[in-house]
Amino acid sequence: MDEHKKLLNFKRLEKLSKVLEKNRFETFLSEDSKSAANHVLSLIGRNSASGATGAVSYTNGQNKKIGLGGSQTVRSLGLVDALKNAGNEIITHTPEMDKQTRIETWLRAQTADFYLASPQAITLNGELILIDAYGNRAAAAIYGPKKVILIAGHNKIVKDLNEGLWRIRNIAAVANNIRLGRKNPCVISGKCEDCDIESRICNVVSILYRKPVYTDYLIVLVNEELGY
Numbered sequence: 001m002d003e004h005k006k007l008l009n010f011k012r013l014e015k016l017s018k019v020l021e022k023n024r025f026e027t028f029l030s031e032d033s034k035s036a037a038n039h040v041l042s043l044i045g046r047n048s049a050s051g052a053t054g055a056v057s058y059t060n061g062q063n064k065k066i067g068l069g070g071s072q073t074v075r076s077l078g079l080v081d082a083l084k085n086a087g088n089e090i091i092t093h094t095p096e097m098d099k100q101t102r103i104e105t106w107l108r109a110q111t112a113d114f115y116l117a118s119p120q121a122i123t124l125n126g127e128l129i130l131i132d133a134y135g136n137r138a139a140a141a142i143y144g145p146k147k148v149i150l151i152a153g154h155n156k157i158v159k160d161l162n163e164g165l166w167r168i169r170n171i172a173a174v175a176n177n178i179r180l181g182r183k184n185p186c187v188i189s190g191k192c193e194d195c196d197i198e199s200r201i202c203n204v205v206s207i208l209y210r211k212p213v214y215t216d217y218l219i220v221l222v223n224e225e226l227g228y
């Protein structure tokens with residue numbers, strides 16, 4: 001990416017980080033996805049010794065339970081394999097699971113040590129917006145896990161709630177419909193048609209105006225375009 005644009009995006013993230021802190025969220029600002037992933041890994045399962053090279057290494061057998069929403073951002077950071085390799089248990093649904101198994105998996109994820117997800121939009125006022133088909137991810141990102149880690153690239157920044165609500169329906173949801181191979185109307189037209197069919201994925205929207213009182217958060221802001 002053009003260096004000037006990169007600097008501009010970093011400044012926007014820097015400002016957003018301060019606003020989020022004002023809203024009582026803990027934040028971590030990262031130049032790129034590699035340092036973001038290292039920070040998350042170090043938080044979840046760090047080997048206390050960083051070694052002579054300064055490279056962080058990770059112990060096996062951390063045995064933390066990590067709930068995971070269907071986040072492309074989390075996956076693009078390579079966190080799923082890295083966390084598994086460090087001996088943690090990843091709790092997430094898979095396409096072949098039946099309804100009952102999914103529900104049980106989501107309930108377990110809700111009480112995990114950490115829950116990893118990505119918001120679909122963050123406003124300049126530091127409000128985080130998530131959209132969901134089943135509500136499991138939106139619920140776990142509000143209450144239940146010991147710590148919620150939300151990771152977002154600069155592409156998730158929006159001016160305000162109106163723009164955020166537009167973004168989640170017309171960009172995030174459409175891209176996810178395409179990824180999931182759904183034949184919903186937005187896939188044909190390229191914009192939300194507010195469909196009323198069973199395969200609709202936009203059923204729940206949650207907005208975090210401020211940090212929910214009893215939930216610990218880390219919002220990781222990454223100076224890259226990540227996810228939808």
Ligand code: SF4
Pocket residue numbers: 169170173174177184185186187191192193194195196199200201202
């Ligand atoms: S409401 Fe329906 S048409 Fe609109 S983005 Fe969601 S799935 Fe697509």
